[in-house]
Each structure stands twice: as C-alpha cells, then as structure tokens.
Amino acid sequence: MTLSEQLAQYIADVRFDDIPQDVVQFTKLCIVDYYSSLLKGQEAEPVRMMEQVAQLIGGEQQATAVTGLKTSITNAAFINGGASHVIELDDIHKASIVHAATVIMPAAIAIAEWKNLSGKQLIEAIIVGYEVAFRVGETVTPSHYYYFHNTATCGTFGAAAAVAKLLDLSKEQIVQAFGSAGTQAAGLWEFIEDGAMSKQLHPGKAAMNGILSALLAQQGFTGATAILEGRRGFFEAMSDEYDVTRMTEKLGQQYKITENAFKVHASCRHTHAAMDLALELHKKVEKSGIDFIKSVEVGAYQVALDITDAKNPQTIYAAKFSMQFCVALALSGEGGFDAFNADTLQDPTIRKLMEKLTVSVDENINSQYPQEWGAKIQIHWQDGSSDVVQSRFPKGDPENALTDQDFINKFNSLVPLEEAHKEKIIHDLLHLETIQVQQLIRTLHPVEHISIV
Amino acid sequence: MTLSEQLAQYIADVRFDDIPQDVVQFTKLCIVDYYSSLLKGQEAEPVRMMEQVAQLIGGEQQATAVTGLKTSITNAAFINGGASHVIELDDIHKASIVHAATVIMPAAIAIAEWKNLSGKQLIEAIIVGYEVAFRVGETVTPSHYYYFHNTATCGTFGAAAAVAKLLDLSKEQIVQAFGSAGTQAAGLWEFIEDGAMSKQLHPGKAAMNGILSALLAQQGFTGATAILEGRRGFFEAMSDEYDVTRMTEKLGQQYKITENAFKVHASCRHTHAAMDLALELHKKVEKSGIDFIKSVEVGAYQVALDITDAKNPQTIYAAKFSMQFCVALALSGEGGFDAFNADTLQDPTIRKLMEKLTVSVDENINSQYPQEWGAKIQIHWQDGSSDVVQSRFPKGDPENALTDQDFINKFNSLVPLEEAHKEKIIHDLLHLETIQVQQLIRTLHPVEHISIV
Numbered sequence: 009m010t011l012s013e014q015l016a017q018y019i020a021d022v023r024f025d026d027i028p029q030d031v032v033q034f035t036k037l038c039i040v041d042y043y044s045s046l047l048k049g050q051e052a053e054p055v056r057m058m059e060q061v062a063q064l065i066g067g068e069q070q071a072t073a074v075t076g077l078k079t080s081i082t083n084a085a086f087i088n089g090g091a092s093h094v095i096e097l098d099d100i101h102k103a104s105i106v107h108a109a110t111v112i113m114p115a116a117i118a119i120a121e122w123k124n125l126s127g128k129q130l131i132e133a134i135i136v137g138y139e140v141a142f143r144v145g146e147t148v149t150p151s152h153y154y155y156f157h158n159t160a161t162c163g164t165f166g167a168a169a170a171v172a173k174l175l176d177l178s179k180e181q182i183v184q185a186f187g188s189a190g191t192q193a194a195g196l197w198e199f200i201e202d203g204a205m206s207k208q209l210h211p212g213k214a215a216m217n218g219i220l221s222a223l224l225a226q227q228g229f230t231g232a233t234a235i236l237e238g239r240r241g242f243f244e245a246m247s248d249e250y251d252v253t254r255m256t257e258k259l260g261q262q263y264k265i266t267e268n269a270f271k272v273h274a275s276c277r278h279t280h281a282a283m284d285l286a287l288e289l290h291k292k293v294e295k296s297g298i299d300f301i302k303s304v305e306v307g308a309y310q311v312a313l314d315i316t317d318a319k320n321p322q323t324i325y326a327a328k329f330s331m332q333f334c335v336a337l338a339l340s341g342e343g344g345f346d347a348f349n350a351d352t353l354q355d356p357t358i359r360k361l362m363e364k365l366t367v368s369v370d371e372n373i374n375s376q377y378p379q380e381w382g383a384k385i386q387i388h389w390q391d392g393s394s395d396v397v398q399s400r401f402p403k404g405d406p407e408n409a410l411t412d413q414d415f416i417n418k419f420n421s422l423v424p425l426e427e428a429h430k431e432k433i434i435h436d437l438l439h440l441e442t443i444q445v446q447q448l449i450r451t452l453h454p455v456e457h458i459s460i461v
Numbered sequence: 462m463t464l465s466e467q468l469a470q471y472i473a474d475v476r477f478d479d480i481p482q483d484v485v486q487f488t489k490l491c492i493v494d495y496y497s498s499l500l501k502g503q504e505a506e507p508v509r510m511m512e513q514v515a516q517l518i519g520g521e522q523q524a525t526a527v528t529g530l531k532t533s534i535t536n537a538a539f540i541n542g543g544a545s546h547v548i549e550l551d552d553i554h555k556a557s558i559v560h561a562a563t564v565i566m567p568a569a570i571a572i573a574e575w576k577n578l579s580g581k582q583l584i585e586a587i588i589v590g591y592e593v594a595f596r597v598g599e600t601v602t603p604s605h606y607y608y609f610h611n612t613a614t615c616g617t618f619g620a621a622a623a624v625a626k627l628l629d630l631s632k633e634q635i636v637q638a639f640g641s642a643g644t645q646a647a648g649l650w651e652f653i654e655d656g657a658m659s660k661q662l663h664p665g666k667a668a669m670n671g672i673l674s675a676l677l678a679q680q681g682f683t684g685a686t687a688i689l690e691g692r693r694g695f696f697e698a699m700s701d702e703y704d705v706t707r708m709t710e711k712l713g714q715q716y717k718i719t720e721n722a723f724k725v726h727a728s729c730r731h732t733h734a735a736m737d738l739a740l741e742l743h744k745k746v747e748k749s750g751i752d753f754i755k756s757v758e759v760g761a762y763q764v765a766l767d768i769t770d771a772k773n774p775q776t777i778y779a780a781k782f783s784m785q786f787c788v789a790l791a792l793s794g795e796g797g798f799d800a801f802n803a804d805t806l807q808d809p810t811i812r813k814l815m816e817k818l819t820v821s822v823d824e825n826i827n828s829q830y831p832q833e834w835g836a837k838i839q840i841h842w843q844d845g846s847s848d849v850v851q852s853r854f855p856k857g858d859p860e861n862a863l864t865d866q867d868f869i870n871k872f873n874s875l876v877p878l879e880e881a882h883k884e885k886i887i888h889d890l891l892h893l894e895t896i897q898v899q900q901l902i903r904t905l906h907p908v909e910h911i912s913i914v
Contacts, residue, residue, distance in 0.1 A: 057680035064676060065533040068519035080518040155698035187652065191659045192666060194647035198685040198694040199640060205683045206644045213645060213673075220666075223517060227510035230658045232651040241651040245608035246699075 010234040011255050016182035018260050019136050019173055024128040024441070027135065031263045032441060033412075035131050038099060038138075040415045040437050041270050042109040043452075045098040048345065048422040049091035050074040054205040058090045058212055071118035072449050081118040082216045085167075088114035089212030093159075095345060096328075097271045097422070101138075101264075102378075102405075104145025104162065105153050108268065110211040111163030112137035115218045116170040120445035125174055127440035127448070133170040138265040141166025144236070146254040152247035160195025160210035161246065165236075167218020175222055187231015188221035190242045203325075270404035272418055274345040275327075278312035279334040280402030281383035286338030288397055289387055293339050298361055300390050306335055307370030307384035309377035317367055324348050335385070336361035344421050376400065412438075429454075463687040464708050469635035471713050472589050472626055477581040477894070480588065484716045485894060486865075488584050491552060491591075493868045493890050494723050495562040496905075498551040501798065501875040502544035503527040507658040511543045511665055524571035525902050534571040535669045538620075541567035542665030546612075548798060549781075550724045550875070554591075554717075555831070555858075557598025557615060558606050561721065563664040564616030565590035568671045569623040573898035578627060580893035580901070586623040591718040594619025597689070599707040605700035613648025613663035614699065618689075620671020628675055640684015641674035643695045656778070723857035725871055726796040728780075731765035732787040733855030734836035739791030741850055742840055746792050751814055753843050759788055760823030760837035762830035770820055777801050788838070789814035797874050829853065865891075882907075 009017070024032075049055060059075050067080025073087040092098055093110040100107050112134060120130045145162040152158065168189035172182045195214070199206035225231070235241050236255065243250045273283045293301065308316075308331065318330035327333045327348055336358045337347060352358060373382040384398040401408040410418075416434055423430055436448045462470070477485075502508055512528050520533025526540040545551055546563040553560055565587060573583045598615040605611065621642035625635045648667070652659035678684070688694050689708065696703045726736045746754065761769075761784065771783035780786045780801055789811045790800060805811060826835040837851040854861040863871075869887055876883055889901045 054682060057677060057682045060680050061673065061676045061682075064521070065523070065535050066519065066521035067533070068517070070518070080520070082518050155693050184657075187655075187657055187659065188662060191649045191652060191662065192647050194645050196644045196685070196688070196693055196695065196698055198688050198691040198698075199644060199683075200693070201691060202640075202683065202686050204637075204640055204685055206640065206685065209641060209644065209677070209682070209684075220514065223514045224510060224662070227513050229507060229510045229514075229662070230652075230655065231662075232649070232657055232659065233655050235649070235651050238651040238654060240608050240649055240653070242649065245649055245651075 010183070011236045011252070012183040012186040012233060013179070014256055014259065015140055015169065015186065016179040018139070019169055019182055020179050021260060022132055022136050022173070024132050027132070027263070031135070031266060032131055034266055035134055036438055036440050037410075037412065037415045038109060038134070038265065038268055039113065039440065040419055040434065041099055042092055042113045043433065043437065044419040044422045045095055045110070046074050046088060046092040048424065049094040052091065052094040054208040055087065055091040055094055057205070058208065059087050062087055070122040072121060072453055076453055081122050082219050084118040085114040085215035085219055086212040088118070089215040090208035093211045094208050095274070095422070097274055097345060099268050099270050100277065101142050101145070101268055103149070103267065104142045105149055105158045106141050106145040106162050107159040107211070108138045108141050108163065108166060111159060111214045111218070112141060112166045112170050114211070115167035115215040116174060117445065119171050119174045119219065121449050123174065124444060124446050127443050127445060129174060130445050131441060133173040135263060135265050136173045137166040137170030138268065139263070140169040142264045142267070143255050143259070147252060148243060148247040148250045151249045155197060156246060157195035157197055157210050160214045161193040163211060163214040164189045164193045164217050164221070167215050168221040171219050171222035172225070175226055177222060177225055181225040183233055184229065184231045185221045185225035187233060187235045188224050188229065189218055190235035191231060192217040192221065193242060193246070267406055269406060270410055270415075272404055272410065272414065273334070273338070273343040274348055275334045275343070276316055276329045277402065278308070278316050278381065279331050280404070281381055281399045282306050282308060282331060282335050282385060283338040283343050284403045285383055285385045285397045285399055286335045287341070287343060289385065289395065290339055290341045292395065294341065296389065298357060301361070301364055302388040302390050304335070304339070304361075304365045304388070305386045306331060306365060306367045307373055308367065309374040309382065310369050311377060312381070313367060313369060319362065321353070324350065324353055327353055331367050332362045332365050333358070335365060381405070463636070464689040464705070465636040465639040465686060466632070467709055467712065468593055468622065468639065469632040471592070472622055472635055473632050474713060475585055475589050475626070477585045480585070480716070484588070484719060485584055487719055488587055489891055489893050490865065490868045491562060491587070491718065491721060492566065492893065493872055493887065494552055495545055495566045496886065496890065497872040497875045498548055498563070499527050499541060499545040501877065502547040505544065505547040507661040508540065508544040508547055510658070511661065512540050515540055523575040525574060525906055529906055534575050535672050537571040538567040538668035538672055539665040541571070542668040543661035546664045547661050548727070548875070550727055550798060552721050552723050553730065554595050554598065554721055556602070556720065557595045558602055558611045559594050559598040559615050560612040560664070561591045561594050561616065561619060564612060564667045564671070565594060565619045565623050567664070568620035568668040569627060570898065572624050572627045572672065574902050576627065577897060577899050580896050580898060582627060583898050584894060586626040588716060588718050589626045590619040590623030591721065592716070593622040595717045595720070596708050596712070600705060601696060601700040601703045604702045608650060609699060610648035610650055610663050613667045614646040616664060616667040617642045617646045617670050617674070620668050621674040624672050624675035625678070628679055630675060630678055634678040636686055637682065637684045638674045638678035640686060640688045641677050641682065642671055643688035644684060645670040645674065646695060646699070720859055722859060723863055723868075725857055725863065725867065726787070726791070727798040727801055728787045728796070729769055729782045730855065731761070731769050731834065732784050733857070734834055734852045735759050735761060735784060735788050735838060736791040736796050737856045738836055738838045738850045738852055739788045740794070740796060742838065742848065743792055743794045745848065747794065749842065751810060754814070754817055755841040755843050757788070757792070757814070757818045757841070758839040759784060759818060759820045760826055761820065762827040762835065763822050764830060765834070766820060766822060772815065774806070777803065777806055780806055784820050785815045785818050786811070788818060834858070
C-alpha cells in the first residue's frame with residue numbers, strides 16, 4: 009500500500025463514537041482558539057484584499073466568510089484562511105512546525121456549513137486533518153521548512169483529508185484527492201524578506217486547494233497514487249531529508265491533535281516562557297512598586313536570545329520580538345494582542361523596567377532545548393532580597409496546558425463582539441457535538457446577508 | 462533591481478505598435494494552434510470533471526469556458542487550461558520545456574473577454590506571458606524539470622505576466638503579482654507513474670493562480686520582491702542548478718515567442734521527424750503498393766529510441782510512443798489525432814509494414830541532438846532500388862516552420878465544428894488585431910447561454 013492508501017484507510021476508519029471524550033473536548037478548544045484568531049483577524053488589510061478578490065470572481069452562496077460574505081466554499085476557505093493567521097496567535101505544532109487550524113478549519117467548516125453536517129462530523133474531520141498535516145510536516149521537517157512554509161504545503165494534505173472525510177469519499181477517492189493536493193502544494197518563505205502578505209495567502213490557498221482536491225476526486229479525477237513517497241513526489245522533490253516512518257507510526261492508535269500548542273501572548277513564541285514568569289511576578293511588582301526593583305535577570309536558551317535579544321525596539325512588530333520589552337510588559341501585567349500598541353511601545357514605565365533587565369543564556373535551560381522551551385527570572389529587590397521563578401514549557405504547550413477557562417479568556421480578550429454574542433458563540437463551540445454546524449454559523453452571523461439577485 | 466523588477470519594467474514597456482508585423486502574425490498562429498487543441502479537448506473526461514467542480518463552486522459570468530459555460534475568469538481559465546492540454550497537441554518550447562499556450566492563453570483570453578479588451582491588447586499580453594514563462598523555464602531547466610512540470614510552475618509566472626499586462630498594473634504591482642505567483646507555483650511529475658489527470662489540472666491551476674496573483678496585486682496585496690532569485694525563492698527552493706542569465710539576456714530586444722514549436726502529429730515528439738519523412742514517402746508507397754517494400758530502415762538519435770523503440774504497442778496511448786507504429790502509420794498516409802484509434806492499432810496493413818521496419822541509432826543524427834531532433838529513412842524496394850530521405854528538425858520546429866496553411870489544416874482536422882463555423886473562427890483569429898476579444902468569443906459561442914437566475 010502507498011502512504012496515501014494507508015492514510016485513506018485510516019481516514020475511512022475514524023468514527024466519532026470511538027474518539028475518547030478528552031480528545032473531543034480538546035478538539036473543541038482548538039476550534040475555540042481558531043475562532044479567537046479568525047474573528048480578530050477579519051479587519052486586517054490583507055484579509056480585506058483577499059475578500060475583494062473573492063467577491064470579484066464570485067461564487068455560489070455556500071459558506072460564510074468571517075466578514076459575513078456568503079460565497080463559495082473555496083472563497084470562504086480562502087478568506088478565512090487568511091483571516092485566522094494574520095494576528096499570529098493561532099495554534100502551532102512544534103514537531104511539524106505546522107499551524108493547522110488556519111488551513112484545516114476554514115476548509116472543513118466551509119464544507120460542513122455547505123452540506124449541513126453535524127458538529128460531530130466536523131470534529132471527526134478536524135481530527136483527521138490535523139493527523140495528516142502533522143504527520144506530513146514531521147516527515148519533512150526540518151529540511152523542507154528552510155524553503156517551504158509547512159503550514160501551506162503540509163496543510164494542503166490536511167485540508168484535503170478533512171474535506172474528504174466530510175464528503176465521505178471512498179478510499180480510492182481519498183488517494184486521488186491526496187494526489188491532487190500534493191501536486192498543488194506550494195508556499196515559499198521568500199516573502200519573509202519583505203514581510204509580505206504571502207503569509208496570509210498561504211493558508212487561504214492551501215485551504216482552497218484542499219477543497220478543490222477533494223471535489224475533483226469526488227468527480228473521479230485522478231492523481232498520483234504515491235504522491236508523498238514516489239520518485240518524483242512531494243518528499244523527494246521538496247525536501248533534502250525526510251523520515252517516512254513518521255507517516256504511519258502508531259497511525260490510528262493516537263490522536264496527534266492533542267500535541268497541538270497555543271499562544272496566549274501576542275509575541276514571538278521564544279518570549280513566552282519568560283512572559284509567563286513575568287506575569288506571575290506582576291502582583292509582587294504591583295504591590296512593591298517598580299522603584300523597589302533593583303534588577304531583573306532573564307535566563308533563556310540560546311536560540312531564544314538569537315532572535316529576541318533586542319534592547320530598544322522601535323515598532324510594534326519589533327517589540328513582539330524583543331525579550332526585554334515582552335518581559336517588562338508582562339511585569340506590568342500585560343501580554344495580549346492589544347497590549348502591543350503605540351502607547352506601550354513608548355511607555356516610560358516599561359522602558360524604565362527594560363533598563364533594569366539583563367538577558368543571558370542559562371546553560372541548564374539551553375541544554376534542554378528544543379524539547380523544552382524554558383526560561384528563568386530572578387528579580388532582585390532594593391532591600392537585598394530576591395525571587396526566582398522558572399519554567400520548562402511556555403503556557404499553551406501540551407506539557408503546560410491551558411485550562412478551558414484560558415481558552416475562553418483568550419477568545420474574550422481578542423474577539424471584538426458584544427459580550428452576549430461571544431457567550432453564545434462559546435456556548436455553541438463547547439457543545440459542538442450536539443448541534444449542526446449551520447447553527448454555529450447562524451450564531452456567529454445572526455443577521456442574514458440577503459443578496460438581491 | 463530584482464529580476465521581478467526588471468521583468469516588470471520590460472512588461473510595462475511592451476507596446477503593440479513596436480512589435481514587428483511578423484511577430485504579430487506568428488502570435489496569431491500560436492492562438493490558432495491553441496484553439497485547435499482547446500476545441501478538440503473540450504469533450505475529454507478530465508475536462509468535464511473540472512467543469513463540474515467549477516460549476517459547483519460557481520462564479521460571476523465574466524468569461525466563457527470552451528464548454529460554453531459562462532463563469533468566473535478563474536473558473537474559465539481553469540477549465541480551458543485543462544481542455545487545451547488534454548489531447549497533447551499543444552505547442553512546446555524546447556529550451557524551457559514549457560507548453561505555454563495551455564497556461565497563458567486561458568488566463569489572458571478570460572481577462573480580455575471580461576474587460577472587453579482589444580485583440581491588440583491580447584496579442585501584447587500573450588507575447589509578454591510567453592517571454593516570462595520561457596525565460597523562467599530556461600533558467601531552471603533541466604534540474605527543475607526532473608521533479609516539476611515546468612508548464613505548471615514556470616507557466617504561473619507567465620500567466621501572471623499576461624494578466625498583469627491586460628489589467629495595466631503598475632510596475633510595483635507587477636512585482637507583487639510575481640511574488641504571489643511564485644509562492645503558488647506547483648506541479649509534480651509523480652502523476653506520470655499513474656498516467657493521472659494531474660496533467661490537465663496543472664495548466665488549469667497555473668492559469669487560475671496567475672489570475673489570482675494579478676488580481677491580488679491590483680488590490681495592493683504584497684508578495685516577495687525577489688521571489689525568483691531570493692535566498693528562499695523559486696530558483697533556490699525548486700531547482701538544483703539554474704542559470705540566472707537566461708532571465709534577462711536580450712530582454713526587450715527579442716521575442717522569444719518566435720522560438721515556439723508546434724506538433725502536427727498526435728504522437729511523442731521524438732517520432733515526429735521520422736513521421737514527416739514517412740509521410741513524404743507515402744505517395745511512392747501508395748503507388749507501388751506495400752508488397753513492393755522490402756524493408757525500411759529508420760535512423761534516429763539515442764534518446765528517441767530510448768523512449769519509442771516499441772515493436773508491439775497494445776494501446777492507443779502506447780502506439781503514440783512506438784516509433785515503429787508511428788512510421789508505419791505515416792507511410793500509410795496518416796498521423797493526425799484521429800489516426801491513432803482502435804482500428805489503426807490492429808490494422809493488418811500497418812502491422813505488416815511494422816514487420817518490415819528496423820530502427821537504429823544514426824551516429825550523425827545522434828551527434829546533433831538535442832539541438833536537432835533529426836531522423837533518416839531508407840526504404841528498400843523489391844527491385845533492389847532504394848530511396849533515402851533525411852530531416853534535421855521535425856515539422857513545426859522554428860527551423861522547419863509550419864506555413865499558415867499548415868496551422869489552418871491542423872485546426873480544421875482537429876476541431877469538431879461545422880466548416881462554416883470554423884471558417885469564421887479562423888477569420889477572426891487571423892484578423893485579431895482588428896477586433897475586440899468579445900467578438901471572437903461570440904464567434905466561438907454563437908448561441909448565448911442564458912442563465913435563468
């Protein structure tokens with residue numbers, strides 16, 4: 009059997025009733041996290057541009073973009089893929105370096121809305137999509153990642169898998185869908201040199217291409233049966249080294265979605281363990297006043313400091329990549345998306361805190377990287393006493409999991425909607441296995457957008 | 462300046478009035494050749510499936526698919542990209558290994574129809590699209606070609622260029638369009654192991670992606686400014702070796718579209734020089750009768766025989782890759798698309814001819830490959846006499862150019878429409894610089910497809 013055939017067999021076998029309750033619960037929280045990013049991202053400039061293009065080409069009113077636009081499943085996935093990635097707070101899987109939500113959820117939710125499927129079916133499909141995307145990503149990481157944006161390339165396979173599950177494709181059709189998905193997989197890192205909007209285009213297009221692949225397969229359209237491992241397939245063409253065992257090891261015996269990690273701070277992931285600790289110290293700082301702080305020592309792993317040792321950031325974006333700024337911000341009690349703004353950027357209190365701060369590599373922490381992305385903070389007070397706090401995993405890693413309430417807090421802090429509206433959305437999401445996806449969509453977009461034809 | 466910036470400058474500078482008359486004439490013949498393949502390809506199974514998917518997602522009625530469907534520009538390009546490649550008789554550029562028509566024309570014609578542009582503007586855009594696709598392809602050939610289908614990957618840049626020209630994008634926007642095009646460029650050869658339909662998906666998607674790239678750029682959507690030569694760009698990521706000088710050498714001083722080659726026989730290109738010669742010998746064979754043939758020696762270059770030395774093909778597809786079958790077919794006077802069929806496959810006369818045939822490498826011919834794809838045929842008659850014919854370039858190569866009438870004959874032999882209708886289409890195409898593209902579309906599709914909303 010080719011890898012695609014083994015994946016197809018796995019996908020066909022997944023049944024909601026077999027999925028452990030904690031995995032279902034975790035998947036619902038992944039969806040909550042997706043909507044936190046999506047609903048916050050809808051106003052961003054690249055998303056508006058993607059919506060303009062989608063409106064221009066038009067489409068059947070099958071699914072709902074976050075902007076409220078009723079459009080084709082492919083257009084909705086395109087827009088929502090861009091919108092859920094743009095604030096850079098969406099989920100991340102360390103071993104595959106895949107942001108799965110931003111590709112798989114837009115594709116799966118569009119199909120579930122269109123076909124009036126149940127929340128159970130959506131949960132099944134998302135679990136399947138994550139499994140495939142993570143496995144493809146783990147197989148080709150790290151060599152593929154140097155050139156290619158795994159979220160886009162590996163995500164295309166995941167989106168195709170999720171849509172194939174929702175459309176109840178046969179095993180043969182799923183294999184063909186993977187063939188079409190792999191031969192459309194694209195997304196180069198070159199855009200990062202310009203900070204260009206391709207970052208949003210990638211998940212949008214990957215979600216769209218995943219849908220197209222499954223729709224084509226449903227019509228009987230054929231693709232390569234060994235698109236992953238074949239001589240001229242995805243692995244050989246697009247990575248220098250790859251470990252094919254990652255594709256099938258314990259396939260069907262585990263739920264890789266549970267390895268997913270989440271961001272609670274709106275900054276570079278390498279600052280997060282230290283920010284967790286600084287927030288923990290905030291109460292003491294507030295009580296004593298910052299003048300009582302003599303100095304703050306931040307210990308981290310080498311890679312973190314390679315990227316984030318920046319004493320004097322001058323833009324909001326740069327501030328998110330400054331360990332000094334992020335820790336000072338967190339010591340003053342903040343860390344969320346809105347906390348990185350023009351005011352905090354120049355806030356004299358934060359700047360004063362930054363001056364008291366030194367960063368250095370902590371050898372113990374460094375020796376555990378990359379399995380652990382740890383940090384240590386020692387705060388020295390004016391009276392000669394000090395406090396030390398340490399962490400091995402940033403909050404949101406599986407080993408330092410968010411609570412259900414953490415997800416809800418993140419949602420509430422990010423989503424620009426009325427409280428009552430947010431409560432209804434959270435309620436639907438946390439009871440997703442009991443409702444149809446169209447009900448969730450109606451809750452999200454209570455005013456029907458009537459198109460006058 | 463980055464390569465994208467140099468290309469953008471070139472594209473902005475091209476003006477119809479500066480283009481030599483013979484290049485305009487040649488471009489019109491390229492378009493005739495495109496329609497030969499497109500109109501014949503519309504009934505093919507993969508094309509019908511692609512149309513089904515396009516219909517399912519829907520779109521504004523902006524452009525016309527070959528099937529008559531009025532749909533969005535992206536959908537029309539998608540369908541027409543598939544349809545114009547499926548009979549494997551579309552144009553080919555040897556140095557870049559790019560089939561340009563099947564990607565650039567569907568994209569450009571859809572935009573020209575939508576925006577009610579002139580034939581002159583379309584000709585300009587097609588010239589620009591070919592120039593870009595050929596140059597990108599030459600730069601990365603041969604290493605890229607091992608894994609990637611140049612027509613799809615390099616074609617995406619060409620389609621973006623053509624559409625950018627038609628939409629009159631600024632130079633800055635064209636650079637951004639290339640950024641989005643390059644980061645969507647995809648298409649793996651793995652499908653060939655299964656003979657899968659990805660061959661049609663590739664040009665359709667490349668045409669669609671070229672359009673999306675230009676539309677996004679028009680909205681201000683940004684991409685990598687050095688997507689071609691950048692450290693994590695297209696060349697580095699997707700080829701082992703590349704010659705960047707091919708991108709800009711004599712850019713703006715030549716018209717690479719004139720290097721385009723065409724197929725008149727519906728078989729592997731490596732059989733074509735020999736088929737030309739066999740067709741030349743056909744009259745003598747017909748006059749003498751095949752029993753008067755004692756033996757036929759076919760000389761070719763090594764690569765041709767590596768691929769086409771097949772004494773006993775059992776399928777129509779295999780027959781197109783059998784030098785023996787193709788030469789015997791041509792000796793009996795045939796070579797076109799319909800000549801490869803179930804009857805000729807088992808025709809006793811052709812099989813008898815094949816038995817008299819030997820193929821071998823001719824060292825003189827072989828030494829000139831790949832600059833020349835030559836052939837030699839020596840026919841020995843029962844009376845001891847013999848005839849020898851030799852060719853350095855298959856008909857349709859620039860060095861053995863088709864006449865205008867050859868293009869018209871190919872069109873007439875392939876296109877399944879009434880004679881009067883074909884005459885009108887040819888008339889429009891040969892006078893394209895005097896009409897609007899919408900007139901051509903009305904000629905192609907005289908009955909309006911009214912959609913009841």
